[in-house]
Amino acid sequence: MKSRFELFLAYKRLWAVLVILAAILFFLKFMSDQSAAQSPSAAPQRERVLESLIKKEVPMKVNIKKEKEQSFKDLTNEKWVREFELEVTNTGDKPIYFLYLTLITDVKVGGSPLVFPLTYGRKELGGIKTKATLADEAIKPGETYAFKIHPGQVPAWERDVSNKNQEDATRLRLKLEILSFGDGTGFLGNHEYPSPTNRQSDTKHFKWPLAREENQTTDRHGQPPSAQLTTILKVDEPAILKPAKFLYTDPPVLSSPLADTSLDAGCDFECVGIDNVPPENVCYNCPLQNRPGIDSSGTCSTLVYGTVKCNLPNGDSYLCQTIAVYDCGDEPFPTPTPSPTPSPAPCEYCADPNAHPACNPP
Numbered sequence: 001m002k003s004r005f006e007l008f009l010a011y012k013r014l015w016a017v018l019v020i021l022a023a024i025l026f027f028l029k030f031m032s033d034q035s036a037a038q039s040p041s042a043a044p045q046r047e048r049v050l051e052s053l054i055k056k057e058v059p060m061k062v063n064i065k066k067e068k069e070q071s072f073k074d075l076t077n078e079k080w081v082r083e084f085e086l087e088v089t090n091t092g093d094k095p096i097y098f099l100y101l102t103l104i105t106d107v108k109v110g111g112s113p114l115v116f117p118l119t120y121g122r123k124e125l126g127g128i129k130t131k132a133t134l135a136d137e138a139i140k141p142g143e144t145y146a147f148k149i150h151p152g153q154v155p156a157w158e159r160d161v162s163n164k165n166q167e168d169a170t171r172l173r174l175k176l177e178i179l180s181f182g183d184g185t186g187f188l189g190n191h192e193y194p195s196p197t198n199r200q201s202d203t204k205h206f207k208w209p210l211a212r213e214e215n216q217t218t219d220r221h222g223q224p225p226s227a228q229l230t231t232i233l234k235v236d237e238p239a240i241l242k243p244a245k246f247l248y249t250d251p252p253v254l255s256s257p258l259a260d261t262s263l264d265a266g267c268d269f270e271c272v273g274i275d276n277v278p279p280e281n282v283c284y285n286c287p288l289q290n291r292p293g294i295d296s297s298g299t300c301s302t303l304v305y306g307t308v309k310c311n312l313p314n315g316d317s318y319l320c321q322t323i324a325v326y327d328c329g330d331e332p333f334p335t336p337t338p339s340p341t342p343s344p345a346p347c348e349y350c351a352d353p354n355a356h357p358a359c360n361p362p
Helices: 004-042 066-073 154-162 201-205
Strands: 049-052 060-064 086-090 098-109 112-120 144-147 171-180 186-188 191-193 272-275 299-311 317-327
Touching: 060 066, 086 098, 098 299, 098 317, 112 144, 112 317, 154 299, 154 317, 171 317
Parallel strands: 049 171, 112 299
Antiparallel strands: 060 086, 086 144, 098 112, 098 171, 171 186, 186 191, 272 299, 299 317
């Protein structure tokens, strides 16, 4: 028969073994939990992703067209840009006469993201106070419109991705810039415009157009008109691109938009007062560009630069600046952009050679 001392030692050894086993099990469970927590971020992304930044207060629903979902999600598909279709459904009780969306990619050039502007409607209606006419066609309540990427951007994107001069996009964000109901009201970003307290009394007397005129001369899709090219500018860009900017008009000098504190309307340091102005056909063979107005009585916002890449008739591509408006604090301070200088030889793309000094040297 074992002594009491021997039994004590046996129990002590048993407890020591149990404690060690418990410690090992706890350690294994901890490592398993850590691995599970890290695996989603560590695992490679399996499909292209679209995120909407449009708030629920805006009366519209967005989704990629069902037949185009697989094309968009497939990371090996280099043709997704030409096949892309974004469906926008009007979920409100007013017709939408103008819509400006920005599709922001995770591909950057010079610190600015490459973007795809998407527009619907006559560009003048991008000035929300402008009223719709009988010639304007709307996205009526309950109706859906499918956006496609501007054809001037498709070849440039596909060529640079195919030639490995540019990464393809894996994540994209969708942002609302301008929405107009055609009655003087709408949305500037995710905010009602004008604000409910500042709306003009004449908007309540506006009557919706009941029919379209037969001979409509404006393009409902907001495609670039056949206006003459008046100014062509150049910036220093990577050698893989045509180092020129083919602009219809001079872009505003906004490389340091917050330098004049008199324009901030009491906004925080990184914000300025912004008012709505219609977008413009700024660059050749490019979609409409947002050119927000700086107004001391406007909404406090942050200006963030982006870049569109567009195609030239000779097959080269070039970059054109975009300006997006964000709520204060939603985006980092915009990256300063170099001031453009005249191109030495722009004339072969100039519709009006007399419009550019390089075409008529002294």
